[in-house]
Amino acid sequence: MKFDTKIAVLVRDDLETWQRLNVTAFVVSGIAASQPQVIGEPYEDADGTTYLSLLGQPVVVLEADAATLKAAHTRALSRELPMSIYTGEMFTTGHDEANRSVVRAVPRDDLDLVGIAVFGPRNGVDRSVKGARLHP
Known part of the structure; x- marks a missing residue:
């Protein structure tokens, strides 16, 4: 399934692993909190146990150096895209x-x-994060 919208996370490439995971969790929570249309339905297992809803579309996680991250921030602002941030x-x-x-x-x-x-x-997000690479 192809979505008209995109969620992209961009983390700085010099962070420790725990910091990358922490930043990713926090900034994605900002998107989820402000964009209720991206939230899917609750989950339920075969035994009837229910679980919380998750994002209903994929999230791409990228990495970049500080300069590329700053440029992505500037481009996203210029496109007036909803954005969450995390600072050092x-x-x-x-x-x-x-x-x-x-x-x-x-x-x-x-x-x-x-x-x-x-x-x-999709196009606006892709243009905003241009120069970043997929997180390994």
Whole structure:
């Protein structure tokens, strides 16, 4: 099945494995929270046990260096695509309010971006993340 929209996660290539996984989980949650149409139906196993709904479309996870990540951020903003971000400073906090505070303290062009998730029309998302490569 081909979707008209795309979800792309872009993580910086110099992060530790645990950081990449953490960033991916957080930025995808931003897309899921703001785009209810991407959520599928709840799951149920053969015994009738129910499980939470997941995203109803694939997510591509990419990696790039800091410059490519910054360029993708700029391109996604220029296309007005819904985007969630994760900055390096957020690794030093312990809760959502503190995360928002460290982001709020830094001008957009100076953000130490370590990950973003972008949602929107396939072409717009593809153009935004141009230069990134599939995460290994």
